[in-house]
Amino acid sequence: MSGLSVRNVTHRYGPRTALDAVSFDVAPGRFCALLGPNGAGKSTLFALLTGLLAAPPGTIAVAGHDIRREPTRALARMGVVFQAPTLDLDLTVAQNLRYFAALQGLSDRIAAGRIDRALHRLGMAERAGERARALNGGHRRRTEIARALIHEPAVLLLDEPTVGLDAAARAAITDHVHGLAREDGLTVLWATHLTDEVRPEDDLVILHKGRVLRHATAGAVARGAPLTEVFLGLTGEAA
Template sequence: MTADETPATETSANHPAGAPSPGLSPAPPALAIRHVTHEFGARKALDDVSLTVPAGSFTALLGPNGAGKTTLFSLVTRLYDNRSGSIDVLGHDVRREPAAALSALGVVFQARTLDLELTVLENLLYHATLHGIGFRAGRRRALELLEQDGLADRAKDKVRNLSGGQMRRVEIVRALIHRPRLLLLDEPTVGLDIASRAALVAQVRKLVAQEALGVLWATHIIEEIVPGDRIVVLHRGRVRADGTYGEILARTGSDGLGAAFLSLVGEDSEVAA
């Protein structure tokens, strides 16, 4: 008898619809950070930070400049070593299983990292090679992603000839080359005009919906966050709130996210609306 021929009685009685099979653990979250502290000399950049990014979710890491968002990203991506707590990507500890963790991770840093003198396609192929993807497979994957994003006609253009918004879109394509399940974006809309910013946010939300990616989107711009999102408020290296959009408003008794943020961190912080 094949797996598809499981008797109806077993399915209904022992394996209810939607329930995990006996002996199987639930799928791990895309990202799980537990009790992480990080210091630069006497300055504590992160103070006992814990947060979770569920698979297939858009989670906004909201905080002003200097909140610790970039430091957190640097720890997840192993640019810095976390010496306290734990960081798991799809169930893989980044310290004990760095190769497995990083292979499941795509990242777009705040600073632009494309080579301006290479073409769009050359940038993507170089990144594919770093992930052990052969030339033919890498080229096929790169062109497929560019086509999906409406950038196929720019494949042979040098990156320096793209607009700021197009560069960011290429960086997202590059981050997706190796088919990660978690995507980190650190202030990706900084320096973009309103239209480019809206297009970039829409592009990432589409990936969450269609590809079931877990996304951690670091921002200080409140209008990039919408009802239904998960939100982690980070201020001065500490998590001040963690929950859904509605839960954050209910916790603070606020009718808007801007007011909720101010009630959580005080009026000494500026977050763009």
């Protein structure tokens, strides 16, 4: 299928099992929240999805490309926003975006057009020449999201993208990415430990101690109760 498919993925660090037969799919146009407490295995799953860890037992397919058999094609269809900041603070916003576009193999002409549009969309066109260091946390994150979309990926992966942001910036970024799934048909996987970033209509995967506890829409998982309580109940029970 297009979108994202994770099947029976297991990963061990020595004797410790970080992921245990994890399976779920995310269809195109869907926003899927990967919800789990710290240490649930979210970052390990992201490292596997992005090829930073060797392909695991089980299969991972990005837009139909198996990460083991066609790693570069899978990577080319994937946009990633890492938990750690990855902007080069000494370079300008535009230089950061150009660097990434070139890594993705875009020609200068195509890259220039897309960077221009991306900066206009963010309302940051006049800040293109500023060093990334001058941006606040919210703008840095938005720049990173815009950068992750420059090569027009089918799947967007975000690993706790709102960490360290204030409430307004958090809400703005959560809205922005929901919009990307709804309007542009992107497949979004959004890792978080914050239940208020999840909407009832979103797909929800609750990950705890490396296992998938629930996989349905958030509304179906919560069944009318506040999601936070359901989440704490589930992960508390399983603890």
